[in-house]
Amino acid sequence: MSQALQEASGTDSASIKAAAPSTPSPASLQSSGRAAPRCSVRGVTKSFGDTSILKGVDLAIPDGSFAVLVGPSGCGKSTLLRLVAGLEEADAGTITLAGKDVTRLPPRDRDVAMVFQSYALYPHLTVRGNLEFGLELRKTPRAEIDKRVAEAASMLGLEPLLGRLPKQLSGGQRQRVAMGRAIVRRPTIFLFDEPLSNLDAALRAEVRVEIRRLHDRLKATTLYVTHDQVEAMTLADTLWVLNNGLVEQKGPPLEVYERPRTTFVATFLGSPRMTMLDGVIVREKGCFYAEGGGVRALLDDDRFGDSLVEGRNVRIGIRPHDLGLAKNGAPSVAELKVEIVEALGSEAFAHGWLRASGPSVVARLDADEARSVRPGSAIRVAVAPSRMHLFDPKTGLALGL
Numbered sequence: 462m463s464q465a466l467q468e469a470s471g472t473d474s475a476s477i478k479a480a481a482p483s484t485p486s487p488a489s490l491q492s493s494g495r496a497a498p499r500c501s502v503r504g505v506t507k508s509f510g511d512t513s514i515l516k517g518v519d520l521a522i523p524d525g526s527f528a529v530l531v532g533p534s535g536c537g538k539s540t541l542l543r544l545v546a547g548l549e550e551a552d553a554g555t556i557t558l559a560g561k562d563v564t565r566l567p568p569r570d571r572d573v574a575m576v577f578q579s580y581a582l583y584p585h586l587t588v589r590g591n592l593e594f595g596l597e598l599r600k601t602p603r604a605e606i607d608k609r610v611a612e613a614a615s616m617l618g619l620e621p622l623l624g625r626l627p628k629q630l631s632g633g634q635r636q637r638v639a640m641g642r643a644i645v646r647r648p649t650i651f652l653f654d655e656p657l658s659n660l661d662a663a664l665r666a667e668v669r670v671e672i673r674r675l676h677d678r679l680k681a682t683t684l685y686v687t688h689d690q691v692e693a694m695t696l697a698d699t700l701w702v703l704n705n706g707l708v709e710q711k712g713p714p715l716e717v718y719e720r721p722r723t724t725f726v727a728t729f730l731g732s733p734r735m736t737m738l739d740g741v742i743v744r745e746k747g748c749f750y751a752e753g754g755g756v757r758a759l760l761d762d763d764r765f766g767d768s769l770v771e772g773r774n775v776r777i778g779i780r781p782h783d784l785g786l787a788k789n790g791a792p793s794v795a796e797l798k799v800e801i802v803e804a805l806g807s808e809a810f811a812h813g814w815l816r817a818s819g820p821s822v823v824a825r826l827d828a829d830e831a832r833s834v835r836p837g838s839a840i841r842v843a844v845a846p847s848r849m850h851l852f853d854p855k856t857g858l859a860l861g862l
């Protein structure tokens with residue numbers, strides 16, 4: 462590994478670009494108005510030894526958009542980001558940035574800035590020094606450096622900290638400096654690799670909002686990878702769900718959440734996760750029902766259309782947030798034998814069984830409702846037909862989209 466590469470992979474976003482010749486204008490800060498994606502990944506594959514990690518990944522990130530690549534730990538998210546940065550080489554496929562094929566270019570010839578989980582700052586440099594470092598290496602004129610640093614510091618609330626050393630900063634402040642270091646670069650694309658995972662939960666939520674706010678101001682094209690579905694849902698303009706080396710679904714986050722195309726996407730997004738039950742479609746008095754695992758739920762013909770065939774085996778999916786107490790007199794879909802009530806303050810989750818032999822099922826209760834539900838009791842639960850999900854048990858594909 463070359464020194465430049467080592468430095469770059471050693472989390473210094475600035476050095477990725479350090480040795481580059483003159484760079485294009487700060488295009489990420491100005492909308493070019495071009496229709497072509499700012500970053501596109503086509504048919505990219507990558508194996509380590511005999512293990513195939515990426516099996517033909519396609520991504521297209523429009524100018525100014527915030528793309529989040531989400532998937533379980535170990536699915537290849539960092540690998541893909543490193544391919545875009547040029548820290549790894551793709552086995553096949555093409556990567557273009559701002560219309561230029563960069564697939565075989567070294568990191569220094571790609572105009573990217575990366576922010577990592579371990580945002581190693583230069584410990585002997587002040588915040589200002591850390592922000593300036595990459596620009597100085599690239600021989601950016603002093604006045605321009607001062608301008609960009611002032612701008613980034615103001616945007617990130619770093620002004621009072623400019624004279625401090627990293628060890629005099631909190632985790633959240635360090636993370637902001639790492640972001641500042643990327644921002645002053647004004648790259649073609651920002652690459653974020655789980656930048657919040659070292660922060661505690663409260664700070665994570667705070668910095669998450671800051672990142673989104675910053676993006677709304679800068680409109681800088683961003684590819685952000687995380688295994689955290691809450692981060693993914695809240696930050697993304699477009700969500701890309703990676704599983705088994707392929708993008709399994711992409712789309713606006715709420716659309717993906719509400720209409721997951723596979724059982725994997727359905728159970729990966731949402732917490733608590735979607736309950737899955739084996740069942741069959743039955744028909745009674747002209748209406749279709751999904752029946753199985755202790756549930757009998759009315760189905761929406763319009764939604765599921767031709768997939769509603771009497772006797773067809775299905776996987777029934779119900780999100781805990783969509784399963785609640787049946788209102789007085791209203792039909793229920795099941796009786797839940799409550800084992801545990803998790804009270805979260807504003808809401809609660811009742812965990813239990815629909816059948817002694819069935820899987821654990823979770824229903825959502827309002828805080829008030831939760832007060833009257835005791836472990837050991839049975840509650841009647843309901844779900845709106847529009848919130849039901851059905852999947853083919855063999856292919857795992859959603860029915861009726």
Ligand SMILES: Nc1ncnc2c1ncn2[C@@H]1O[C@H](COP(=O)(O)OP(=O)(O)O)[C@@H](O)[C@H]1O
Binds near residue numbers: 534535536537541
């Ligand atoms: N340089 C490498 N050599 C061998 N295996 C690697 C290397 N980098 C990553 N891997 C393997 O590739 C898989 C994907 O890794 P990674 O991209 O880091 O996943 P993620 O970021 O989604 O958690 C893992 O199984 C990991 O062990």
Ligand SMILES: [Mg+2]
Binds near residue numbers: 538539540654
């Ligand atoms: Mg990773």
